[in-house]
Amino acid sequence: MxxxxxxxxxxxxxxxxxxxxxxxxxxxxxxxxxxxxxxxxxxxxxxxxxxxxxxxKALIPIVELGNGKYDVQGTEVGREGLETLKQKIKNEGNYYVIVDKKGYDELNNDKRKVDEAFKTAMIERLREWVKIAEERYxxxxxxxxxxxxxxxxxxxxxxxxxxxxxxxxxxxxxxxxxxxxxxxxxxxxxxxxxxxxxxxxxxxxxxxxxxxxxxxxxxxxxxxxxxxxxxxxxxxxxxxxxxxxxxxxxxxxxxxxxxxxxxxxxxxxxxxxxxxxxxxxxxxxxxxxxxxxxxxxxxxxxxxxxxxxxxxxxxxxxxxxxxxx
The missing domain is CATH 3.60.21.10 (Metallo-dependent phosphatases)
Structure with missing residues (x-):
């Protein structure tokens, strides 16, 4: 060790x-x-x-549909609703990745893409926490x-x-x-x-x-x-x-x-x-x-x-x- x-x-x-x-x-x-x-x-x-x-423990794909619309696990939201949803995902301990339809298909068909997105999300979330801790302490x-x-x-x-x-x-x-x-x-x-x-x-x-x-x-x-x-x-x-x-x-x-x-x-x-x-x-x-x-x-x-x-x-x-x- x-x-x-x-x-x-x-x-x-x-x-x-x-x-x-x-x-x-x-x-x-x-x-x-x-x-x-x-x-x-x-x-x-x-x-x-x-x-x-x-x-x-979970990565949630957010699919950009165009014209300010997004699909999140079968639910369509606009930009304002998206921000609320993103915060809810973060508070529940999950991660999200914003992709277009092609990117969503790639995630479904390529485990390596999922692993890469998961790693990026984990690093970004912990990096955010380190910055918050710096600001407060x-x-x-x-x-x-x-x-x-x-x-x-x-x-x-x-x-x-x-x-x-x-x-x-x-x-x-x-x-x-x-x-x-x-x-x-x-x-x-x-x-x-x-x-x-x-x-x-x-x-x-x-x-x-x-x-x-x-x-x-x-x-x-x-x-x-x-x-x-x-x-x-x-x-x-x-x-x-x-x-x-x-x-x-x-x-x-x-x-x-x-x-x-x-x-x-x-x-x-x-x-x-x-x-x-x-x-x-x-x-x-x-x-x-x-x-x-x-x-x-x-x-x-x-x-x-x-x-x-x-x-x-x-x-x-x-x-x-x-x-x-």
Missing amino acids: GLFKKKNPDGVDSKTQYKILYTSDVHGSEVTFKKFLNAGKMFKVDALIIGGDVAG KGTNIPIYVNLGNDDPLYLFDILDEGTVTKKTEGFIIPLGKYEMISFGYVNPTPWNTPREMSEEELYSNMVKMIEKVSNPNLAIFNFHAPPYGTNLDNAPLLDKTLKPVVRGGEIVMTHVGSKAVRKTIEEFKPLMGIHGHIHESRGFDRVAGTLVLNPGSEYSSGIFHGVYIVLEGEKVKTHQFITG
Whole structure:
């Protein structure tokens, strides 16, 4: 995974408390991202952290018909309606591409064209977010630490480097006051074969290499995208062979889908705290071998922001508060 490097502290002073706003799985939702930035200022935190999955999941073609008319998934709109629709698409975490009829046919018949359009849209959206973060946080001395998750292609790390406020975390030990944070966005295998997955054995090996670089694991924050297995953080619907939820007695059957390797590292090294995401429907907290673990959950497609406000003090997590907005 490359060399680990120490980063200079950002906004760190001798205060006894260190305040964090954490979120995860924003999946391209512009309104959710903006709410996150607003909440950071409202709670007057020392750092903001995104735990992973910044990329959206769908690309919607907008077909230009001429004479100021556009077709969007069978609905015809004019220029004014188009702007409203584009914002709705962005808020729901999706991407769009404007094409003529020929371009639409090319997308339907050439997967490479779709992949290229998807890549361009992902880069442009994240680049927009980096600029928004610069506008709102430049000069505040409050860093916004961003990691990629299992749904995020690696080239998005390069976009995070374009700003001075947004800072990528994977591969670095991040000082947060007297505490240190390590990050890992890979997850245990999923049914969807996402870009960043590893076997449990590979996850454990890579995480231990990072943990060994930490000065004091007991004061460390494990920012691992996958939640620990068998907790309140990793409940998801049980899927059948066709990837549809299993229903019994009229209710969806839930099962644990988190990482056993993540759980093992927490049990062995007993960090101060674990912050996780990945399982959108499993918002909650738990304890693993005495360590507090958190998952803010996600409702990005509805434009709802989920986060956790965390206050660290001394050698403990003084308080945490789930936020929805």
